Amino acid sequence: MNEVEFFLSLLDNKGADEVLKILGDNTKKRDLSFKKFKIKNCINNPGIYNKKHKVTPFYMILKRYEIEKLGDLKKKEFFYFLSNCEKNEGIKEYQKFANALCFYPEETKKMLPKLIENYKLYNEIFIKRECDCNEDEIREYYSKINPFVQEDLYEVFITYCEEELDGFNIEEYHELYKEIKEWGLSDLSNKIKDKSKKYPVYLIQYLYLKNNQHETNKIKNGLIMEIIDGYIQEKQRNFTSIMDDVELKHRELRKKIENYESNLYNIKNKVKILNTRNEELQHDIQENRKDSITEFQSIEKENLKLKKEIENLKERITKLDVYNNCAFRTNTEEKIFAVVYSIKEGIFKNIFPEMIFLDGNIIDKELKEKDLSLINKIYIQRHGLNNDIINKVKEFAKKYDIQCNIFMACNEKELIEQLVKEKINIGGDKYEYKSM
Structure with a gap:
């Protein structure tokens, strides 16, 4: 990094605007990196600027930041001043560097690697030091x-x-x-x-x-x-601290006033609502007969709704009776076939204790742990199971000479109905499906 690049790295937005103005460019609405690019381009291509001003752009920039009074200082005094002047004195890092290049260019160029390191570590190019003067x-x-x-x-x-x-x-x-x-x-x-x-x-x-x-x-x-x-x-x-405290208390007081005003507004609204409600009650008393008729009609509708619900419940009870007839007429100790399922567990296991149920999501574990030696059929619920699981079951069935069938059932109701049918098909009259 040379002195031009380092100077540009020290610039903030305000400094970049100042330099652009020195160069006759009033770009202010762009971001800082764009401004630095324009400055660097002007410094590296000084042809037009040299003809107009007869000096290099970078020299012109440095001279604009030169503090004449620093020229009265000896070299030791000069660098001590730059090392110890505070930021509140209004001298920024790029201004310090500009003055160092103006008054002691050769010494500053030799110090450049150290100045770059200082800025990276301390955000200051000249580190504060004690005065070694008498x-x-x-x-x-x-x-x-x-x-x-x-x-x-x-x-x-x-x-x-x-x-x-x-x-x-x-x-x-x-x-x-x-x-x-x-x-x-x-x-x-x-x-x-x-x-x-x-x-x-x-x-x-x-x-x-x-x-x-x-x-x-x-x-x-x-x-x-x-x-x-x-x-x-x-x-x-x-x-400033006192004013901040006053401002804070002012905001708190204003907030309390706003809360009081809000509460007052709410109280007025409640009074208004109560007055309106009172008028409505007076009207309700006068219209009591009409309301009674409306209520009677509403009760009639509710009765019709309840009747429909009763009919639906009867139908569900009938179906459950059918399932129970099938389930409890079977010897639950005798396992008639196995079922690989994919749906979330529900009541189907309780309805069919005579069947062996295998969870398709953990099929490897189920095939190892469940005793399938006395069954000769496995039914697979196709819905929700991928081909890998189905193929594993088929390979297992083929290995142990077990018949393997696939059926579709998207939910528990369809699964139960399918199992009832398969049970009837296997058992014939023994598991006859009786309509209720």
């Missing part, structure tokens, strides 16, 4: 990066802001306060990150400033602006 070098560095040089800024801070910040209970931070008394500017630079895990950054800076009023105006002014910025940001977060 006290004087740090003072010089702070003087360069802080643009505020007003002589009276410290006095203004003391007059208007110190009272607010002194609202912190110094006793609560006694150990920190005691430790910071021994700090120099290099300690502040190197230790503030670790201390910020427990204390606000602006409080650490404030306690340092309170103990080091001898610092130069540039350094004091820079610290003051950072303190004010950090304090405002915390207040903003607190304010």
Whole structure:
């Protein structure tokens, strides 16, 4: 991956839009990958752009992101700044990389593999590090990066802001306060990150400033602006949290009001329904005779329905009597034939105890475990059984010289009727089927 490809990989949607605008393209509605493709195509084919601007597109892009004040920094100071500036300072990773290529192109190209690795592991190209400068070098560095040089800024801070910040209970931070008394500017630079895990950054800076009023105006002014910025940001977060809480309570209150309104609406509807019902009851009293006639007609229809049900039940009882006559006139100890079935088990086994029933779904197990030595016929229910099962039964019957017949029965009723017929066919008068 070269520097152009790495720069493109760092771009977000906003950055891609900015670069396209630099290149004279206002594409905004496409996805990020398409925007990066257009940028890469323009950088790799710079002919038209070079004629118009007399510089390469990539150089033009880098120069647009150049922060002039960073040119005042020495190389060590420059890379320390890029390693330690926070995201809330508004400098994104692709902007850091652009400035590195602008001010120290050769060093940055040599560092490229490490920068790529850093971004993959930490989502940052320059990893935070301690400053290896001495006290004087740090003072010089702070003087360069802080643009505020007003002589009276410290006095203004003391007059208007110190009272607010002194609202912190110094006793609560006694150990920190005691430790910071021994700090120099290099300690502040190197230790503030670790201390910020427990204390606000602006409080650490404030306690340092309170103990080091001898610092130069540039350094004091820079610290003051950072303190004010950090304090405002915390207040903003607190304010946002309070507003979120207010918004939540507002939504909850609104929901309660909506529930009350809904309940009131339901009560009104119930009153309306009760009034309507009262009118209907009054009407029912007046129309009682008509309702009685209608009810009588309904009872007549119900009686006809019950008569039909009785007739159906009689017919079913008759059929069951026929089956029972067939079943109980047989010696249940004597097995007359076997039946391979496929339907879900029902009452058919109880109706025909004199038959051996084999479940077709587990035919291998059934043929091994059931005693078929005294039967000479096997009937197969064709419906629901595949050819493999049927062929296994046929092979078994052929092996033991048993007659094998197939019949169709789609449900238990048809199966019972078929077995009655087969039983009559085998038994003749002994199993005569008598109509009831």
